[in-house]
Amino acid sequence: MTQIRKKRPPATPRHAAACAGPLDHLLDPALFKALADPTRASLIACIAKCSRGCSVGEVAECCNVDLSVVSRHLALLARAGVLEAQKQGRTVYYRVRYTDVCRSLRLLADALEECTPASAPKGGACHGKCC
């Protein structure tokens, strides 16, 4: 038995593109697009620091954009899985999906780490985990 367990990384980026791995779905543009806007980032930070559900109107007071803009941003963040909405009467409370977001971030970090050359002491990474 020569090299059954020992798996090497793809030789070229072209090969890498062909072999699917955890990174491919963890590196999700939809999630990061949601986090990429400065206004949205501050909205998330506000809600997160409050440790509770916040109404659209409340959140709108923490930044300088129109309430309608905040409403759209929060809806987008909910669709992206960063926030969750809960309607009570006529007000909508948005809260951070702490668990889900943290898990996504950590899984991505783990997947990236699996690809690190340093993670394989001798002769390349990718023990069949990175792709």
Place this chain on the structure above:
Amino acid sequence: MTQIRKKRPPATPRHAAACAGPLDHLLDPALFKALADPTRASLIACIAKCSRGCSVGEVAECCNVDLSVVSRHLALLARAGVLEAQKQGRTVYYRVRYTDVCRSLRLLADALEECTPASAPKGGACHGKCC
């Protein structure tokens, strides 16, 4: 001594915006903007899975966009701290900054978790760590 250690989260998003915490700089739009583009995401995945530095030309073979576009994307990712560039002769090798990127992601996850209501068994989160 009544309530010196016990710190409560800000009452409203407006208050939350005023008190700076780790989240504010970890939730960095520049980083996430870099990760938000589908083309860039696939470039990162390709390079990461290769576990080595890849040239611009090599990377360009793994997606359907012009070489010049790939060149620009890689330069942008390097500026954002996701990749690092190393020039050898006339070819430029880009590799993933595994350590830095993983740390950023995990620090963000940690900071978010600090704000979770569940992280404080009794009466709210924010032990002075989230803001």
Place this chain on the structure above:
DNA sequence: TCAATACTTGCATTGTGACGCAAATACGCA
């Protein structure tokens, strides 16, 4: 020095996203 390779940069086009305002909708309450 000339030519080929590897990449970068200028430029025009196109598309997408953020924003504000105004109008519309959804609820709760008198």
Place this chain on the structure above:
DNA sequence: TGCGTATTTGCGTCACAATGCAAGTATTGA
């Protein structure tokens, strides 16, 4: 039912980002 509050949606504007092509720069080797 009618009003006020809370939020969403339609629409036009503006800015920026992605893309491809062509031209430019850098570096190696003949």
